[in-house]
Amino acid sequence: MQDLAERIRQGDLRALARAATIIENRMPQAEALLRELFPLTGQAVIYGITGPPGAGKSTVTNELVKALRAEGAMVGVLAVDPSSPFSGGAILGDRIRMQQHHADAGVFIRSLATRGSLGGLAAATLELCLLLDAAGRQSILVETVGVGQDEVDIVRLADVTVVVLVPGMGDDVQAIKAGIMEIADVFLINKSDQPGAERLEQEIRAVFATAHQPREIPIVKTVASSGQGITEALAAMRQVQVSKPRQAVQQWERRLRQMLVERLLGRVDAASLRHASEAVAARREDPYTAVARLVETMLGRIR
Numbered sequence: 308m309q310d311l312a313e314r315i316r317q318g319d320l321r322a323l324a325r326a327a328t329i330i331e332n333r334m335p336q337a338e339a340l341l342r343e344l345f346p347l348t349g350q351a352v353i354y355g356i357t358g359p360p361g362a363g364k365s366t367v368t369n370e371l372v373k374a375l376r377a378e379g380a381m382v383g384v385l386a387v388d389p390s391s392p393f394s395g396g397a398i399l400g401d402r403i404r405m406q407q408h409h410a411d412a413g414v415f416i417r418s419l420a421t422r423g424s425l426g427g428l429a430a431a432t433l434e435l436c437l438l439l440d441a442a443g444r445q446s447i448l449v450e451t452v453g454v455g456q457d458e459v460d461i462v463r464l465a466d467v468t469v470v471v472l473v474p475g476m477g478d479d480v481q482a483i484k485a486g487i488m489e490i491a492d493v494f495l496i497n498k499s500d501q502p503g504a505e506r507l508e509q510e511i512r513a514v515f516a517t518a519h520q521p522r523e524i525p526i527v528k529t530v531a532s533s534g535q536g537i538t539e540a541l542a543a544m545r546q547v548q549v550s551k552p553r554q555a556v557q558q559w560e561r562r563l564r565q566m567l568v569e570r571l572l573g574r575v576d577a578a579s580l581r582h583a584s585e586a587v588a589a590r591r592e593d594p595y596t597a598v599a600r601l602v603e604t605m606l607g608r609i610r
């Protein structure tokens with residue numbers, strides 16, 4: 308792992324791809340690799356791109372990558388996709404819309420399958436962000452699967468959260484309130500050349516004006532398919548990043564809590580969980596006793 312970590316430091320793309328596979332597949336050597344790389348992290352800015360399905364998140368992400376590369380920035384993209392029910396892999400592969408960047412060594416793109424994880428984020432996304440950070444990617448774009456209410460998980464990861472909306476989604480306010488209103492640092496009204504863009508902007512402003520704690524949030528109109536408004540969107544994202552108080556401690560508190568949950572759950576084998584579930588379903592045991600017994604099992608294996 309020391310050799311692999313050194314190759315990643317030196318910008319070896321093949322080593323970076325191999326490391327990403329090790330981490331995503333939760334291979335035994337992943338933890339040792341991340342321990343080697345962690346001292347190099349903390350430099351990248353993580354942008355979360357979220358919003359309802361069909362809002363154009365992939366196109367927006369693609370255009371943001373183009374804008375960042377035009378400035379000479381090294382970019383990483385993690386595109387979280389739904390899982391295939393057959394293979395467990397990402398359905399959309401490596402994102403057809405981003406194929407134009409695959410020959411560019413300054414852009415590393417990885418599609419991740421959610422594999423049943425909640426929040427629209429794959430379980431390995433945090434570790435992959437650390438990997439890209441250590442590999443010298445100054446900007447990391449994390450595009451979520453777009454599942455609505457559970458999208459709030461992105462705030463545990465991103466420094467700046469961008470919510471992409473489009474006009475004409477029926478009841479716009481309901482679409483906005485579907486679990487993602489509170490997490491936005493920047494709103495992008497994509498496909499703003501379509502009718503209803505002005506109305507959607509007014510509704511967003513009205514919701515925040517009447518909120519319990521009113522706040523000003525940048526709203527940028529884009530037509531990502533033609534690149535319109537992307538420069539302004541990137542400027543708004545950076546302005547938020549500069550003005551937003553750094554919340555590293557709070558972020559790591561949330562991340563460590565999630566890692567603890569995953570680590571503890573990993574100590575429970577499928578057979579024990581199924582046995583406990585059968586006992587509770589048959590009313591042979593109450594769920595509280597079952598959980599207490601599983602916790603004892605987990606603690607015993609940790610000891």
